[in-house]
Amino acid sequence: MTMQRTPIRPHLSPLSHLPHLSRTVLCPLLLAALLGGCSAPLNSVRIERLASAPAAPNVIEPSALALGLRISEDGSGLEPDSLARLNRLLTEQGRLNAQTLVITPLNERGLQLAPRLASALVAAGANMPQQHPLPADAARIDSARAGGWDLELQSAALVLRVPACAVARPGDWMVQPFAGVGQLGCANRANIAAMTSDVRDLRRPRTLAAADGRTAAGAVERYQSGQLRELIDINFEED
Numbered sequence: 001m002t003m004q005r006t007p008i009r010p011h012l013s014p015l016s017h018l019p020h021l022s023r024t025v026l027c028p029l030l031l032a033a034l035l036g037g038c039s040a041p042l043n044s045v046r047i048e049r050l051a052s053a054p055a056a057p058n059v060i061e062p063s064a065l066a067l068g069l070r071i072s073e074d075g076s077g078l079e080p081d082s083l084a085r086l087n088r089l090l091t092e093q094g095r096l097n098a099q100t101l102v103i104t105p106l107n108e109r110g111l112q113l114a115p116r117l118a119s120a121l122v123a124a125g126a127n128m129p130q131q132h133p134l135p136a137d138a139a140r141i142d143s144a145r146a147g148g149w150d151l152e153l154q155s156a157a158l159v160l161r162v163p164a165c166a167v168a169r170p171g172d173w174m175v176q177p178f179a180g181v182g183q184l185g186c187a188n189r190a191n192i193a194a195m196t197s198d199v200r201d202l203r204r205p206r207t208l209a210a211a212d213g214r215t216a217a218g219a220v221e222r223y224q225s226g227q228l229r230e231l232i233d234i235n236f237e238e239d
Protein backbone atom coordinates (compact mmCIF):
# COMPACT_ATOMS: atom_id res chain seq x y z
CA MET A 1 0.00 0.00 0.00
CA THR A 2 1.41 3.30 -1.11
CA MET A 3 0.99 6.31 1.24
CA GLN A 4 1.13 9.87 -0.06
CA ARG A 5 2.71 12.48 2.09
CA THR A 6 1.11 15.93 2.14
CA PRO A 7 3.73 18.63 2.54
CA ILE A 8 3.22 20.71 5.62
CA ARG A 9 3.33 24.42 4.91
CA PRO A 10 4.03 26.80 7.78
CA HIS A 11 1.32 29.35 8.59
CA LEU A 12 2.32 32.72 7.26
CA SER A 13 1.20 35.98 8.85
CA PRO A 14 0.11 38.83 6.55
CA LEU A 15 3.47 40.54 7.09
CA SER A 16 5.71 37.47 7.09
CA HIS A 17 6.31 37.59 3.37
CA LEU A 18 7.63 41.13 3.56
CA PRO A 19 11.25 41.94 4.20
CA HIS A 20 12.26 42.69 7.78
CA LEU A 21 12.82 46.37 6.99
CA SER A 22 9.31 46.71 5.56
CA ARG A 23 7.74 45.19 8.64
CA THR A 24 9.75 47.54 10.82
CA VAL A 25 8.38 50.51 8.91
CA LEU A 26 4.77 49.33 8.57
CA CYS A 27 4.20 48.35 12.19
CA PRO A 28 4.65 51.89 13.58
CA LEU A 29 2.50 53.25 10.77
CA LEU A 30 -0.27 50.79 11.58
CA LEU A 31 -0.05 51.67 15.27
CA ALA A 32 -0.19 55.39 14.48
CA ALA A 33 -3.25 54.87 12.31
CA LEU A 34 -5.02 53.02 15.11
CA LEU A 35 -4.18 55.68 17.66
CA GLY A 36 -5.13 58.43 15.22
CA GLY A 37 -8.62 57.04 14.99
CA CYS A 38 -8.99 57.53 18.76
CA SER A 39 -7.60 61.08 18.80
CA ALA A 40 -10.79 62.74 17.56
CA PRO A 41 -13.02 61.41 20.41
CA LEU A 42 -10.31 62.15 22.97
CA ASN A 43 -9.91 65.71 21.73
CA SER A 44 -13.67 66.21 21.84
CA VAL A 45 -13.84 65.02 25.44
CA ARG A 46 -10.85 67.16 26.44
CA ILE A 47 -12.34 70.28 24.81
CA GLU A 48 -15.72 69.64 26.41
CA ARG A 49 -14.26 69.25 29.91
CA LEU A 50 -11.48 71.82 29.85
CA ALA A 51 -12.70 74.49 27.44
CA SER A 52 -13.02 77.95 28.98
CA ALA A 53 -14.85 81.02 27.82
CA PRO A 54 -13.27 82.71 24.79
CA ALA A 55 -10.95 85.58 25.60
CA ALA A 56 -12.47 89.03 25.31
CA PRO A 57 -10.82 90.95 22.46
CA ASN A 58 -9.42 94.46 22.61
CA VAL A 59 -12.00 96.96 21.39
CA ILE A 60 -11.23 100.21 19.57
CA GLU A 61 -14.06 102.72 19.60
CA PRO A 62 -14.52 106.50 19.36
CA SER A 63 -15.09 108.25 22.65
CA ALA A 64 -16.22 111.85 23.28
CA LEU A 65 -16.42 113.12 26.86
CA ALA A 66 -17.21 116.52 28.36
CA LEU A 67 -16.35 117.74 31.85
CA GLY A 68 -17.43 120.83 33.76
CA LEU A 69 -14.61 122.48 35.73
CA ARG A 70 -14.58 124.88 38.65
CA ILE A 71 -12.00 127.60 39.21
CA SER A 72 -10.58 128.16 42.68
CA GLU A 73 -11.75 131.16 44.68
CA ASP A 74 -8.55 133.15 44.10
CA GLY A 75 -8.68 132.41 40.35
CA SER A 76 -5.17 130.93 40.30
CA GLY A 77 -6.25 127.61 38.84
CA LEU A 78 -8.74 124.79 39.06
CA GLU A 79 -10.14 123.44 42.29
CA PRO A 80 -8.44 120.21 43.48
CA ASP A 81 -11.53 118.11 42.78
CA SER A 82 -11.88 119.51 39.26
CA LEU A 83 -8.18 118.98 38.59
CA ALA A 84 -8.39 115.35 39.75
CA ARG A 85 -11.42 114.66 37.55
CA LEU A 86 -9.71 116.35 34.59
CA ASN A 87 -6.60 114.16 34.95
CA ARG A 88 -8.78 111.06 35.24
CA LEU A 89 -10.71 111.94 32.07
CA LEU A 90 -7.56 112.62 30.07
CA THR A 91 -6.05 109.32 31.24
CA GLU A 92 -9.16 107.34 30.24
CA GLN A 93 -9.06 108.89 26.77
CA GLY A 94 -5.64 107.45 25.98
CA ARG A 95 -2.53 109.24 24.78
CA LEU A 96 -2.76 112.99 25.25
CA ASN A 97 -1.38 113.88 21.83
CA ALA A 98 -4.03 111.71 20.14
CA GLN A 99 -6.95 113.61 21.69
CA THR A 100 -8.86 116.50 20.17
CA LEU A 101 -9.50 118.97 22.99
CA VAL A 102 -11.96 121.85 23.10
CA ILE A 103 -12.14 124.42 25.91
CA THR A 104 -15.35 126.41 26.32
CA PRO A 105 -15.56 129.18 28.94
CA LEU A 106 -18.93 129.42 30.66
CA ASN A 107 -18.49 132.80 32.37
CA GLU A 108 -16.04 135.68 32.60
CA ARG A 109 -13.77 133.85 35.02
CA GLY A 110 -13.59 130.89 32.69
CA LEU A 111 -12.83 133.22 29.79
CA GLN A 112 -9.74 134.52 31.61
CA LEU A 113 -8.45 131.08 32.64
CA ALA A 114 -9.05 129.30 29.31
CA PRO A 115 -5.73 130.42 27.67
CA ARG A 116 -3.75 129.33 30.73
CA LEU A 117 -5.45 125.92 30.73
CA ALA A 118 -4.67 125.52 27.03
CA SER A 119 -1.00 126.34 27.63
CA ALA A 120 -0.80 123.86 30.50
CA LEU A 121 -2.27 121.10 28.32
CA VAL A 122 0.19 121.83 25.52
CA ALA A 123 3.08 121.73 28.00
CA ALA A 124 1.83 118.30 29.14
CA GLY A 125 2.03 116.95 25.58
CA ALA A 126 -1.38 117.74 24.07
CA ASN A 127 -2.02 119.40 20.75
CA MET A 128 -3.21 122.99 20.97
CA PRO A 129 -6.83 122.83 22.18
CA GLN A 130 -9.57 124.70 20.38
CA GLN A 131 -10.84 127.66 22.42
CA HIS A 132 -14.47 128.58 21.93
CA PRO A 133 -16.03 131.90 22.91
CA LEU A 134 -18.75 132.24 25.50
CA PRO A 135 -21.77 130.24 24.32
CA ALA A 136 -24.78 132.22 23.18
CA ASP A 137 -27.20 129.54 24.34
CA ALA A 138 -28.91 130.88 27.45
CA ALA A 139 -30.01 127.41 28.55
CA ARG A 140 -26.41 126.21 28.53
CA ILE A 141 -25.28 129.21 30.57
CA ASP A 142 -28.06 128.60 33.11
CA SER A 143 -27.12 124.91 33.38
CA ALA A 144 -23.47 125.82 33.97
CA ARG A 145 -24.43 128.36 36.60
CA ALA A 146 -26.60 125.79 38.40
CA GLY A 147 -23.70 123.30 38.43
CA GLY A 148 -21.17 125.92 39.50
CA TRP A 149 -19.01 125.37 36.40
CA ASP A 150 -16.66 127.98 35.00
CA LEU A 151 -15.18 125.98 32.13
CA GLU A 152 -16.02 122.98 30.05
CA LEU A 153 -13.43 120.71 28.49
CA GLN A 154 -14.31 118.25 25.72
CA SER A 155 -12.08 115.37 24.63
CA ALA A 156 -12.59 113.24 21.51
CA ALA A 157 -10.33 110.30 20.66
CA LEU A 158 -10.14 106.70 19.50
CA VAL A 159 -9.95 104.72 22.72
CA LEU A 160 -8.64 101.20 23.19
CA ARG A 161 -10.65 99.18 25.70
CA VAL A 162 -8.49 96.39 27.14
CA PRO A 163 -10.25 93.68 29.20
CA ALA A 164 -8.98 93.08 32.70
CA CYS A 165 -6.62 90.08 32.92
CA ALA A 166 -7.34 87.76 35.83
CA VAL A 167 -7.46 84.07 36.73
CA ALA A 168 -10.76 82.64 35.49
CA ARG A 169 -11.50 80.44 38.53
CA PRO A 170 -9.07 81.18 41.38
CA GLY A 171 -10.40 78.29 43.47
CA ASP A 172 -9.67 75.65 40.82
CA TRP A 173 -6.30 76.59 39.35
CA MET A 174 -4.39 74.29 41.74
CA VAL A 175 -6.67 71.34 40.90
CA GLN A 176 -7.42 71.99 37.23
CA PRO A 177 -4.71 74.42 36.07
CA PHE A 178 -5.87 74.85 32.47
CA ALA A 179 -9.54 75.32 33.27
CA GLY A 180 -8.78 77.39 36.38
CA VAL A 181 -6.39 79.84 34.71
CA GLY A 182 -8.56 80.25 31.61
CA GLN A 183 -7.57 81.43 28.17
CA LEU A 184 -3.94 82.47 27.87
CA GLY A 185 -2.64 85.55 26.06
CA CYS A 186 -4.59 88.29 27.84
CA ALA A 187 -1.52 89.84 29.46
CA ASN A 188 0.40 89.68 26.18
CA ARG A 189 -2.37 91.47 24.29
CA ALA A 190 -2.65 94.09 27.06
CA ASN A 191 1.11 94.76 26.97
CA ILE A 192 1.11 95.16 23.19
CA ALA A 193 -1.85 97.53 23.42
CA ALA A 194 -0.08 99.62 26.06
CA MET A 195 3.02 99.97 23.84
CA THR A 196 1.09 100.96 20.71
CA SER A 197 1.62 104.57 19.69
CA ASP A 198 -1.48 104.58 17.47
CA VAL A 199 -4.37 102.30 18.44
CA ARG A 200 -5.36 102.03 14.78
CA ASP A 201 -2.18 100.01 14.17
CA LEU A 202 -3.89 97.08 15.90
CA ARG A 203 -6.55 97.00 13.18
CA ARG A 204 -4.77 98.06 9.99
CA PRO A 205 -1.21 98.05 8.66
CA ARG A 206 0.87 101.18 8.30
CA THR A 207 2.76 102.09 5.14
CA LEU A 208 6.53 101.76 5.50
CA ALA A 209 8.53 104.93 5.41
CA ALA A 210 10.81 105.68 2.48
CA ALA A 211 14.24 104.01 2.49
CA ASP A 212 17.57 104.83 0.84
CA GLY A 213 18.11 102.01 -1.65
CA ARG A 214 21.63 103.17 -2.56
CA THR A 215 22.81 102.81 1.04
CA ALA A 216 21.37 99.30 1.34
CA ALA A 217 22.80 98.20 -2.02
CA GLY A 218 26.21 99.67 -1.16
CA ALA A 219 26.48 97.50 1.94
CA VAL A 220 25.81 94.36 -0.12
CA GLU A 221 28.32 95.36 -2.80
CA ARG A 222 31.07 95.98 -0.23
CA TYR A 223 30.35 92.61 1.35
CA GLN A 224 30.54 90.79 -1.99
CA SER A 225 33.73 92.57 -3.06
CA GLY A 226 35.43 92.07 0.31
CA GLN A 227 35.72 95.79 1.04
CA LEU A 228 34.20 95.67 4.51
CA ARG A 229 34.33 98.66 6.81
CA GLU A 230 35.73 98.11 10.26
CA LEU A 231 33.44 98.62 13.20
CA ILE A 232 34.04 101.53 15.50
CA ASP A 233 36.09 100.41 18.47
CA ILE A 234 35.31 102.53 21.50
CA ASN A 235 37.55 102.06 24.50
CA PHE A 236 35.63 103.26 27.53
CA GLU A 237 38.67 102.83 29.78
CA GLU A 238 40.50 105.69 28.09
CA ASP A 239 39.81 109.24 29.30
